[in-house]
Amino acid sequence: MSSIAAVGESYQKFNPRAYLQNNYMPPRADFTSEDCVVPWKLRCLAEAFATGEIHGHTLIDIGSGPTIYQLLSACDHFEEIIATDYLEVNREVLRQWVQDKMDVFDWSPYIKHVCKIEGRGEQWKEKEQKLREKLRQILPIDVHQPNPVGSPLRQLADAMVSTFCLEAVSPDRLSFERALKNVTSLLKPGGHFLLIGALEESFYLAGEAKLSVVPVSEADVKEALTKSGYKIHDFRSYIMPPSLKIGVDDVNGVFFVHAQKQPVV
Numbered sequence: 001m002s003s004i005a006a007v008g009e010s011y012q013k014f015n016p017r018a019y020l021q022n023n024y025m026p027p028r029a030d031f032t033s034e035d036c037v038v039p040w041k042l043r044c045l046a047e048a049f050a051t052g053e054i055h056g057h058t059l060i061d062i063g064s065g066p067t068i069y070q071l072l073s074a075c076d077h078f079e080e081i082i083a084t085d086y087l088e089v090n091r092e093v094l095r096q097w098v099q100d101k102m103d104v105f106d107w108s109p110y111i112k113h114v115c116k117i118e119g120r121g122e123q124w125k126e127k128e129q130k131l132r133e134k135l136r137q138i139l140p141i142d143v144h145q146p147n148p149v150g151s152p153l154r155q156l157a158d159a160m161v162s163t164f165c166l167e168a169v170s171p172d173r174l175s176f177e178r179a180l181k182n183v184t185s186l187l188k189p190g191g192h193f194l195l196i197g198a199l200e201e202s203f204y205l206a207g208e209a210k211l212s213v214v215p216v217s218e219a220d221v222k223e224a225l226t227k228s229g230y231k232i233h234d235f236r237s238y239i240m241p242p243s244l245k246i247g248v249d250d251v252n253g254v255f256f257v258h259a260q261k262q263p264v265v
């Protein structure tokens with residue numbers, strides 16, 4: 001079995017509920033302190049969209065997993081948002097949230113926090129409804145394929161977001177770089193890309209699943225983006241404090257990048 005096929009096999013035991021519990025509940029989701037990792041991620045995304053540089057018709061989220069927090073600041077700047085994931089269990093979690101079904105994960109603390117830091121006095125229920133309306137497609141994706149969503153998109157995305165996916169599904173640095181190149185084919189030239197990921201992580205847990213992660217450094221990420229034809233506008237790193245090293249992974253830090261796909265001259 002190829003190492004990429006082995007990654008796909010390992011994801012069959014991925015448990016969305018356990019994954020959400022591990023990463024999106026306290027202590028990692030503590031909104032009382034800006035020093036906590038989840039508020040840091042939300043602030044990076046809110047500040048990138050607050051520049052006004054990132055807007056258009058369609059935004060695509062690569063490897064959404066069972067989460068929507070990464071789209072909260074985006075939803076004011078796009079007509080349509082496309083979420084994607086490799087696993088049907090995750091796509092179903094996202095569908096359940098869009099349809100406001102019972103027993104779904106409570107994202108309201110996130111929505112309230114983003115409305116607060118965006119400082120426009122937006123009511124959180126308005127933002128929640130707006131995202132539900134704009135999240136119109138939830139597609140299967142495999143970033144290891146040259147056409148990650150099967151056939152090319154009807155029109156290239158105006159912007160792209162991806163959080164904690166590429167390094168967590170790539171067995172080595174080369175496949176990480178190839179996956180980045182593959183997903184870049186979905187983004188229009190000149191399109192903006194907001195990428196969040198784990199620094200120097202080698203594994204993480206999601207219920208019974210123990211997933212391997214290719215450890216990447218800041219330099220590795222910057223090199224991969226440059227090789228895929230991006231100009232880096234902003235690169236920030238968060239160092240994971242000991243209090244947030246809770247055994248669900250061995251992540252050392254989190255990076256945030258605002259990059260722009262350069263037109264091919």
Ligand SMILES: Nc1ncnc2c1ncn2[C@@H]1O[C@@H](CSCCNC[C@@H]2Cc3ccc([N+](=O)[O-])cc3CN2)[C@@H](O)[C@H]1O
Pocket residue numbers: 008011014023028037038062063064065066085086087090141142143144164165168169198201204213249251254
């Ligand atoms: N071939 C594929 N193509 C696309 N997506 C694929 C493919 N295979 C699996 N997937 C899909 O990609 C996956 C995305 S979740 C990846 C989790 N990454 C590691 C985890 C995340 C995390 C989160 C938060 C914090 N923090 O400190 O706040 C730290 C960390 C560090 N640990 C999953 O949805 C899977 O379903």
